[in-house]
Amino acid sequence: MHQPKPCPNSICDDIRDEIIKKHRYKRPSWKNTSAEQWTSNHWELAKCFMPPDGYAGVSNIQGTDFNGVISVMMNCSHFDGTMSFIIASQQPSGPCLLTKAREISNSIRHSPTCKVQATDLNEIFKTMLAILEDSRVLAHDTDAQDAASKLKQLQNESTDISLTDVYQLLKESQEASEQACQVSAEAKVEIKTLMDKIRELENKFDNSQTCVKNVNPEMEDTIYAQKVLELRRRLIKHYTDNTQYVSVMQNHDISLMEIYATPAIHRVDTKKDGKRKKSEPVFTYKGMFYIEHESKQRIFIQGEPGKGKSTFASKLVLDWCNECISARGPTEKDTDFSDTETLKVFKFVFYIALRDSRNQRKVTDMIKKQIIEKIYFDKDVDSAHILLQTILEKEKCLVVQDGLDEWSDPEKEAGLPLLAASLQSIVLITTRPWKMSDDRLKNSQVDCLLEIEGVKDSFVLCRKVLDCLISDDLDRKVVQFTRYIHDNGLAGLLATPMLITPIVCLWVDNTYLTGSSCQIYTIIIDGMLKKANTQTEYFQDPPFQCFNNTKHIKPNLKQIESLSKAAFYLLLNIERENALVFSEADILKHISIEEKMFAITSGILSERTVSTLSYRPSTCSFFHTNVQEFLAAIHIASNEKLIYDVIVPYFDCHQNAWFEISHVFKFLCGLNINAANILSRAIDECQQQLYDRQHSICMKTVCQIQDFVTSGFVEH
Structure with missing residues (x-):
C-alpha cells in the first residue's frame, strides 16, 4: 500500500485534517491536488472539493469550468455563511440554487442539439440571477453585479442579438460566394439556391428590424429602469466609499455622521436695487430647496473659507444615500436638516468638485470625468455617459457644484458651468462670497442665496472631536477645554469649523494658542512638518513673531x-x-x-x-x-x-x-x-x-x- 511522504514541516497533516473537516461529505478529491503546492497556490486546496475527474491539471479559477467552481461552493462548508439559503443538494423545499445551477450546466453541456426551450431559458436566467443577486454577499459585490447586469441585458435583448448575428453571418457567406472565380455547375446551383434564401432572409430581417423599432414600450422602460437602478447602486457605493469618512488627525478617520455638527445657515434676500440683506435662518432641506412651496433651480450657498460649505455638501450627499437604501444615520429628528425624506424627490444626486474640473465647461462632462469614469469600466463609459444625459432630461436630479470660486470658464465667457436649460436638474452651488460679485454672474441666475456662518454651537463640535481623541473622562476634558478657550480669548477662532479640529488636537497635545490667526497656521504647519522631518530646532531670532517657540520650522x-x-x-x-x-x-x-x-x-x-x-x-x-x-x-x-x-x-x-x-x-x-x-x-x-x-x-x-x-x- 502506498504511504504518503512525510511532511518536512509537520503541517500537511493538519491541513489535510482541516480539508476533511470542511468537506461536506468528508470525501475530498485527493488525486486532484498536489500537497507540495498547498502553501503557494490556494487553488490546490480548492481542487480537493471538486469532482474527482478532470481537474488535476487546472491551476487557477480562470482555467476551471463552471461545474468545478460551483462544486467548491457546494462541497466546502466555508461557504455556508455566504449565501442566504441553505446549501444542500436536497432539502424539503427542493434542491438549493447552487444545485439547480449545476444541473443546468450539466444538461446544456450534454445536450445533443445544444438547444433550449424558451420556458427553460427563462428559468435558467432566473436561477443564475438569483445566485448573482443573493442578498448575503454577492448583492454587494461589484463584479457579481456587473455580471448580473450583463445577464439581464442578454435576457432582454437575446432575440435581437441572435437575428442580427445570423443575418450578418449569411451576408458574409454571400460575399464570399460571389468572390469565387471557378466553381462546378453543381456548386453554382447550390450557390444560387443559397443566395435566394439569403435574399428571402434579408427581407424577413428588414421586417423584423421594423418590428424591433416598434418593440413594446414596456420592455424599453424596463431596460431603462434596470440601467437607472444600476447607476444608482454604483453611485451610492462611490459616495459611501469616498465621502463617508473625514480625517480628524493623521491616520485617524471617523464617520462624518458621528462628528458632524449642525450648521448655521440663513437666507440672503436680493433687493430691487441689487443689495443683499441677511434674512431668516434655514433649518431644513425643505426650507432650502423650496420658497413658498416653489422649488428653485439654482441655489447658492456662500461662506468664508473653512465655514463648512464642502462639509455640508458632503453631508447632504450621504443623507441622500441613506434615504435611497433606507438606512438612516444617527441624525435625530429634533436637529436641523433632519428632514432627509425631502431628498427622496431627487432620483439622483451628482456631486462634483469644481476645482477638479477647472478645464471643463459642461456639467455633464464634469460628471463623466469625476464620477462615470470612476464607477464604470472603460468599455462602458460612453454608454453610461449617454444614459446620464437621458437621466438629466427625464428625471428630477440634484447637481451639487462645490467651490465655484475655484473654477472659471476656460473660454472666459460664462459665470457658471454650463447645464442645458431644458434639463430638470436643481443645482446647488457653494462658493466664497467674493465670487458672487463676478460680472458674468447675473442676479437672474441666482434663484436662492444662502450663507453658512459655521456651526450653530462650536462647543458641540469641539466635544465630538474630543470624543474621537480621548478614551475616558470626556465631560471633565470638555470643561477644561472650554475654560482654556474662554481664558485665552479664542472663542472667535472657533467660529471657523475648519480650525476647531487642529485647535482641539493641539490642546490634547498640550500645545496652546494665544489667539492670532498667523500663530494658528504657524502651529498647524509646524505640526505637519514633523511628518516629513522629525528634526527639531528653535529660533533664536525668528523672521516673524509667530515663528517663535516653533521647533520644526527652522530645520525646514x-x-x-x-x-x-x-x-x-x-x-x-x-x-x-x-x-x-x-x-x-x-x-x-x-x-x-x-x-x-x-x-x-x-x-x-x-x-x-x-x-x-x-x-x-x-x-x-x-x-x-x-x-x-x-x-x-x-x-x-x-x-x-x-x-x-x-x-x-x-x-x-x-x-x-x-x-x-x-x-x-x-x-x-x-x-x-x-x-x-x-x-x-x-x-x-x-x-x-x-x-x-x-x-x-x-x-x-x-x-x-x-x-x-x-x-x-x-x-x-
Missing part, C-alpha cells in the same frame, strides 16, 4: 521659503483657473521634485491623479486655500517689492481682484505691518484709478475694502 526653513514662493506665484497666476489647483509642471517651475515630495509627505501639498481613458495627469493643491494664502503672505512679507512688481499688475488685469487676496492681506498684517501698509496703499491707488476711469464708485465695494483692511489691522 528652506522648504518653507520655496513653498511660500510657489504659493504666491500660483495664487496670483494670470490664468486664475490654475491658482488653486495646478499641474505638476506648474509647481515644478517654482520648487524642485525633492521639495514637492517633502511637501506631499508633510501633508502641506496634496497630489491627485486624474483618471482618464488615455492618460493619468497629476494635479496638485495646498491642503487648504487658507494655507496657500498664509504661505503667500510669508513670501510677500519677506519681499515687499513684489507688491508693486507683481500684485499691482495683477490688479490691473483683474477688476476687483483685491477681494481675492483679502485673507492674504490679513495674514500680512500679522507678519509684517509695514508690507501690509504698502499693500493697503496700493489697493487704494488702484481703486482711485478705477474711479478716475469710470467717474463713479460703488459704495458697496468701498465698504468691503474697508472691512477687510479693518480685519487685517485687528490681526496685527
